[in-house]
Amino acid sequence: KAGVTQTPRYLIKTRGQQVTLSCSPISGHRSVSWYQQTPGQGLQFLFEYFSETQRNKGNFPGRFSGRQFSNSRSEMNVSTLELGDSALYLCASSLGGGADTQYFGPGTRLTVL
Amino acid sequence: AQSVTQLDSQVPVFEEAPVELRCNYSSSVSVYLFWYVQYPNQGLQLLLKYLSGSTLVKGINGFEAEFNKSQTSFHLRKPSVHISDTAEYFCAVSQGGSQGNLIFGKGTKLSVKP
Numbered sequence: 001k002a003g004v005t006q007t008p009r010y011l012i013k014t015r016g017q018q019v020t021l022s023c024s025p026i027s028g029h030r031s032v033s034w035y036q037q038t039p040g041q042g043l044q045f046l047f048e049y050f051s052e053t054q055r056n057k058g059n060f061p062g063r064f065s066g067r068q069f070s071n072s073r074s075e076m077n078v079s080t081l082e083l084g085d086s087a088l089y090l091c092a093s094s095l096g097g098g099a100d101t102q103y104f105g106p107g108t109r110l111t112v113l
Numbered sequence: 114a115q116s117v118t119q120l121d122s123q124v125p126v127f128e129e130a131p132v133e134l135r136c137n138y139s140s141s142v143s144v145y146l147f148w149y150v151q152y153p154n155q156g157l158q159l160l161l162k163y164l165s166g167s168t169l170v171k172g173i174n175g176f177e178a179e180f181n182k183s184q185t186s187f188h189l190r191k192p193s194v195h196i197s198d199t200a201e202y203f204c205a206v207s208q209g210g211s212q213g214n215l216i217f218g219k220g221t222k223l224s225v226k227p
Contacts, residue, residue, distance in 0.1 A: 033214055033215070042218070042219045043203065043215075045214040045216070048214050090157065092157075098207040099145050099164050101162065102159075103159070104158070105156050106155055107156050
């Protein structure tokens with residue numbers, strides 16, 4: 001079975017721009033979660049989608065948004081980029097329950113200049 | 114609110130020595146507990162998880178962890194480490210039910226020296 005894939009792997013943007021990151025989950029997984037990883041704040045939960053609906057949301061501003069498609073693929077969007085948005089963005093997929101293992105993709109490294 | 118504390122940000126150890134990476138959590142409800150490993154420039158890989166039952170959980174690569182409810186701890190151990198175990202290790206909790214989000218600790222960087 002193919003693992004979780006994320007595209008692109010690396011991205012450089014400038015302040016004020018917007019960016020869209022993509023995540024393809026493991027086949028059969030209906031839940032996709034997004035996390036932001038930075039040296040200062042560590043791993044922080046952004047949001048989770050399950051069957052095209054946002055089920056959980058972390059404590060991030062509204063500039064961070066996401067969606068999930070009928071094939072479970074997910075995208076996250078960050079508008080009006082700030083320098084502090086530079087991070088590794090990780091996507092994880094699972095069957096959907098809290099006890100289910102989340103399988104992580106390799107991440108997208110976003111640099112905001 | 115749930116939180117996870119990893120007591121050591123860095124742990125240096127010599128090859129073939131035992132190691133313990135400490136993790137404490139706080140939660141007012143039952144939780145599921147996980148340990149993940151992250152190698153440089155990669156995503157996270159699950160080492161092991163505790164859902165219920167036996168408090169001693171065995172994982173991949175010779176790692177094990179013990180769930181201690183009274184001390185709210187879930188420490189990770191390995192009796193003999195290898196150079197290839199050099200990585201960052203994250204402890205995480207999930208509230209369970211339909212909550213698919215993980216709360217992570219800040220991570221512990223394990224450095225194995227020859």
